[in-house]
Amino acid sequence: MTAKIAYDDIEIGTELPAQTFPVTRAALVQYAGASGDFNPIHWNEKFAKEVGLPDVIAHGMFTMAEAIRVVTDWAGDPGAVVEYGVRFTKPVVVPNDDQGATVEVSAKVAAKLDDNTVRVDLVATSAGQKVLGMSRAVVRLA
């Protein structure tokens, strides 16, 4: 593993570059195919509404995959991630229009741990709502 960020250069509170990720219906169909999760709540509006959702929602695992990019893009080596966990608190609702939805992800170093690792706490929101809770990653730095 060769993270491009040095442990000694990082302080508690260091902010990682925030990113905004688009989520379109087409992206959800592509993710369904790649992941094998074909639950119709992620692509079929009629079905989603029948089970009480406001509209089609993104796969929680899609949102989880996007959020960690803030960490892997920062660290350089995705293999530097040694732990990653989230709670799915609110769905990302994806309307069938030209825009879709966006997920905004910010992150900062919350703790310096042993073996050159740091804990990064992530915040992911969509339409002003927090969509991931307890979102934390542990990353091994250089």
Place this chain on the structure above:
Amino acid sequence: MALDQSFVGRTYPPTDPYEVGREKIREFAEAVGDANPAYTDPEAAKALGHSDVIAPPTFVFSITFKAAGQVVQDPQLGLDYSRVVHGDQKFVYVRPVRAGDRLTVTSTIETIKSMAGNDILDVRGEVHDEAGEHVVTAWTKLVARAAEES
């Protein structure tokens, strides 16, 4: 009806090996829009110290969740899958998953709780490679929402 607590600690047999392919990793990375070359270019991955392209951190969920199907669909446990939502997800990695891995998953029911009529199930999936080395552990919390009164 609350789930049977005696299932806590139950471990299911390891799955047949899943062979991780370079093109499957590429397909997944493209689907999440992640252009990190470590996922698609073996030379870039080697420059980072990996023996082949590696998979994005959440890639392994497709494998562990399929394995958790043994639990979810266990007729003796009797979970109502139509009411299940994904509550939490966590991974702890020994090393990243990489192309060429042949991975097996051993699923264990860690906890069963009942809260306000919801059944909450924690499933741990231990992922090992062909040499028997531990690669990653996935914890998946599933919440089966209470059935409506009929």
